[in-house]
Amino acid sequence: MRMMSLGAAGLVAVLGGCAASPELVSCLQPNRRVAVEVTGSKEKPPAKPGAKPGRDNVMLSAMAQGDSAWDQNSAVLKAGGKTELDRIVGVILQGVKKDPRPVNVGSIIITGHTDRLEAASNPNLDEARAKAVQAYLVEKGLDAKLMFWEGKDAREPMAVTKFCAD
Numbered sequence: 001m002r003m004m005s006l007g008a009a010g011l012v013a014v015l016g017g018c019a020a021s022p023e024l025v026s027c028l029q030p031n032r033r034v035a036v037e038v039t040g041s042k043e044k045p046p047a048k049p050g051a052k053p054g055r056d057n058v059m060l061s062a063m064a065q066g067d068s069a070w071d072q073n074s075a076v077l078k079a080g081g082k083t084e085l086d087r088i089v090g091v092i093l094q095g096v097k098k099d100p101r102p103v104n105v106g107s108i109i110i111t112g113h114t115d116r117l118e119a120a121s122n123p124n125l126d127e128a129r130a131k132a133v134q135a136y137l138v139e140k141g142l143d144a145k146l147m148f149w150e151g152k153d154a155r156e157p158m159a160v161t162k163f164c165a166d
Contacts, residue, residue, distance in 0.1 A: 126151030
């Protein structure tokens with residue numbers, strides 16, 4: 001039992017020593033993200049003349065993620081993140097080619113995340129990123145009254161797709 005405790009302590013020390021390595025920072029970058037989920041509806045034309053129009057429920061999502069959207073320890077939204085958010089704004093306001101009806105937005109949930117290194121050094125960064133996305137969406141014409149944001153820190157990490165430690 002004591003040997004296992006020493007082994008675990010050694011493993012923590014080794015992993016802790018590489019916590020700030022550039023390789024690990026690069027590996028954790030997908031966790032620097034803000035997720036946007038939009039729920040709403042689109043009006044459906046009446047099935048028969050004189051009938052009331054119906055509604056189709058809609059759920060949309062976008063992600064401003066990684067190095068293209070955020071610098072490490074920064075809440076300034078970069079061009080790569082704006083491009084992804086512009087796509088969802090376009091669908092909301094103008095629809096898509098196959099279905100050009102705009103979306104009547106019911107709510108927009110904005111969830112900010114950080115990687116574990118950022119969460120340790122800057123505990124409010126997740127919220128600041130969510131607020132930055134909210135401000136950008138308002139700037140693009142979406143209603144702030146329909147937006148709700150939250151910060152999740154590093155509590156919901158994305159799965160790392162490559163081996164980070166040497």
